[in-house]
Amino acid sequence: MRVVVILKTAEGGRWIVPQVEELRRRGNEVTVVLPAGPGRLREQLYRAGVPMIDSPFRFRFRPTLATAMQLWSLRRLLRRLRPDVVHYHHYHAALAVRLSLLGLDVVRVFMVPGPLFLESAPIRTAERLLTRLDDLVIAGSTHTADLYRSIGRRGKTLAAVPYGVDTRLFRPPDAATRSAARRRLGLPADVFVAVMVAYVYAPKSLVHRGTGIKGHDVLLAAWRSFARDCPRSRLILVGGGWDTSGEEHRRDLLRRFDVTADPTVDWFAGVIDVRQYYAAADVSVSPSRSENHGAALEAGACGVPSVVSDAGGLPETVNRDSGWVVPTGDVEALAAALRGAHAEFRSGRLARRSPAAREHIQRRFDSGDCARVVADLVETIGGRQPAPRRHLTLTTAL
Known part of the structure; x- marks a missing residue:
């Protein structure tokens, strides 16, 4: 399965790396689209051998011709990559992907790293409509999932899975x-x-x-x-x-x-x-x-x-x-x-x-466990049956 992951930063968002590595471990073809320029996320993905492409969209929404042209370029890039699933994080990335993929038959998965944008009444009102363009919303916390449920998201199109933390890297000191x-x-x-x-x-x-x-x-x-x-x-x-x-x-x-x-x-x-x-x-x-x-x-x-x-x-x-x-x-x-x-x-x-x-x-909150649940969800929504496992306790369908 071809998966394209999109973020609005090359510096932050390093919590996606376990998810990307898990999807690749299962044999999926994963490409990450990031803004041009250096950053710790880019460095970490490079060390892991993950293919990356600079985003033609700069993740700034201004009512200008340049914005429209950047969105069109992003659409062309995604059509060229021919993904089965586009998996995006951050609200600016969600807006960009939703607009770029209008009319295209691609599975869309929005994973939400935080609730800040939903705490704005105008954005929350708009999101009630715009989230219908997502095939699946994975909320990064139960709290964020509850916010999406309050604006009408229901059932199997909503799940709550933490991004988690690497409990091998972060451990009690002797x-x-x-x-x-x-x-x-x-x-x-x-x-x-x-x-x-x-x-x-x-x-x-x-x-x-x-x-x-x-x-x-x-x-x-x-x-x-x-x-x-x-x-x-x-x-x-x-x-x-x-x-x-x-x-x-x-x-x-x-x-x-x-x-x-x-x-x-x-x-x-x-x-x-x-x-x-x-x-x-x-x-x-x-x-x-x-x-x-x-x-x-x-x-x-x-x-x-x-x-x-x-x-x-x-x-x-x-x-x-x-x-x-x-x-x-x-x-x-x-x-x-x-x-x-x-x-x-x-x-x-x-x-x-x-x-x-x-x-x-x-x-x-172990990031390895969380990444496996996210990979299951992405593969399922993308039409690929994930390998069965005995325990699936970190995800909550709402």
């Missing part, structure tokens, strides 16, 4: 690795360490206007309150701006919260391998205003308990034994959760959450 990680960061053993791993995105115009969606501002405000009571603590923020505007927003946060003058806060940008920070951490924090599963999967796989907001799919990443859920945007509730985690750290009880965090992620 004692020596943890000690070395803390030593490199100048963290004594008795210092409570919270980590937040996330790119910084500039505020959007259609949703959560004026605030960054990852909630860095919420955490920094909560940390001020928390650190006054618990001074032997350290907050480590990992991640730079996603783009130029994201980096400008990060610098604004640095100024607004006077981060450089706060000895309890460190912010590291440009990090490639985040595992050393999880190895040093006692708790991970994901205070997003909109999210699929985010960094809580990596943290949990590393055995780090999480404090998450109740936004999107984040509550799915923890249970009562592995973490805390707080109301989105609630500074005091987040500070209180940090105090609770700190009290458990001091008493020695926090470490008991580590096996529960790891087990929860392994059972529900």
